[in-house]
Amino acid sequence: MEASSDEKQKDATKGQGAQSSSNKSENIEGKFSKNISHNESDKRITEANMKESKSGEKTLLEKSRDRLSAARFRYLNEQLYTSTGKEALDLFKKDRDAFSVYHEGFQGQVEKWPTNPVDIIIKQIKSKPKKLVIADFGCGDAKIAQSVANKVHSFDLVALNDHVTVCDMSK
Numbered sequence: 629m630e631a632s633s634d635e636k637q638k639d640a641t642k643g644q645g646a647q648s649s650s651n652k653s654e655n656i657e658g659k660f661s662k663n664i665s666h667n668e669s670d671k672r673i674t675e676a677n678m679k680e681s682k683s684g685e686k687t688l689l690e691k692s693r694d695r696l697s698a699a700r701f702r703y704l705n706e707q708l709y710t711s712t713g714k715e716a717l718d719l720f721k722k723d724r725d726a727f728s729v730y731h732e733g734f735q736g737q738v739e740k741w742p743t744n745p746v747d748i749i750i751k752q753i754k755s756k757p758k759k760l761v762i763a764d765f766g767c768g769d770a771k772i773a774q775s776v777a778n779k780v781h782s783f784d785l786v787a788l789n790d791h792v793t794v795c796d797m798s799k
Contacts, residue, residue, distance in 0.1 A: 701733020713798025717785050727786040750775045
C-alpha cells in the first residue's frame with residue numbers, strides 16, 4: 629500500500645528536522661555574507677556618489693539630505709509660528725541642533741529670494757549716521773552687526789556667534 633500525501637509530507641518534515649540545526653548555521657552564515665556584500669555594494673555606491681559630487685553635481689545622497697533638511701526647517705518654522713516665545717525657547721533648549729537647523733534652512737530659503745530684506749536694512753543703516761545705535765531682535769547670525777560700523781545690539785534665543793546676546797524676547 630502506498631503512503632498518502634500527508635504521510636509523505638510528515639516524513640519529509642522529519643528529515644528536515646534532523647538537518648535543521650546545521651541548516652540554521654548555514655542560513656545565518658549565508659545571511660551574514662549577504663549583508664557583507666550588501667554593505668560592500670553600499671560602499672561602492674557611496675564612493676561613486678563621492679566621485680560624481682566632485683564634478684559639481686549633487687549626488688542622490690546629497691539631494692536626499694537636502695530634502696530632509698528642508699522638511700525639518702519647514703517643521704521648525706511651523707512650530708515657531710504657532711508657539712509662544714517660551715515654548716520656542718524650550719524647543720531649542722531641548723534640541724540643541726534645532727536652532728542651527730532652523731537658521732541653515734532659513735539661509736537656504738533666503739538664497740532663493742530675489743532680494744534679502746536684511747541687505748536692504750543694511751544699506752539703509754549705512755546711509756544713517758554712524759552714531760545711531762541699532763537693536764536687532766531675532767538677529768540669527770547677526771549679519772547686520774557684522775556689516776555696519778554702527779553699534780548694533782543683536783538678540784536671539786540662541787547665540788550662533790559672539791555678536792549675539794541670548795535673549796528670551798517674550799519676557
